[in-house]
């Protein structure tokens with residue numbers, strides 16, 4: 574069959590799958606009422622959508638009503654795993670809580686295993702020091718989950734990229750960095766798709 578496909582220039586199912594656009598989830602790390610993460614996520618999605626190189630989707634952990642791991646069974650856990658299975662890569666919107674990521678994001682990370690494996694991820698973080706400490710914690714967790722985290726990491730300041738810490742007004746200088754991060758996520762997500 575492979576021989577005839579080659580002869581007639583037909584693409585195998587495998588090749589067709591590889592040529593499909595990648596699905597990249599922009600995961601909002603906070604679930605707090607009054608959170609600013611949806612503003613940051615929408616800004617990243619707007620930049621990403623302009624590229625037209627992948628399907629970008631905002632994933633809100635709050636929508637899944639996840640219980641704490643081991644506390645209860647819930648349809649949200651299956652839906653969460655199913656959603657992650659449909660994605661080829663991730664962009665985490667990370668906010669710094671006590672020098673780390675939110676409990677909600679850690680719990681959501683713990684509630685899946687294989688659906689994270691052999692995929693790539695980038696981080697956009699914010700906080701008083703750009704959310705850098707939270708992002709570095711997340712990198713350690715991603716190592717265990719076999720998520721390949723890319724180097725370029727846009728860091729947003731609560732002081733200079735937000736008004737009163739609540740209204741998101743990003744400085745223009747971040748635009749190149751966000752695109753460079755997405756370049757790497759796309760490249761690695763495509764490469765890792767070949768080994769899944």
Ligand SMILES: Cc1cc2nc3c(=O)[nH]c(=O)nc-3n(C[C@H](O)[C@H](O)[C@H](O)COP(=O)(O)O)c2cc1C
Nearest residue numbers: 603605607608609610668669670671672700701702
């Ligand atoms: C419990 C808690 C702890 C926080 N700890 C830090 C911190 O360690 N470093 C920091 O830069 N900002 C810290 N902040 C400020 C948050 O980064 C800021 O409120 C941010 O807007 C939170 O993201 P969100 O609005 O999307 O939830 C903390 C906020 C909360 C609620």
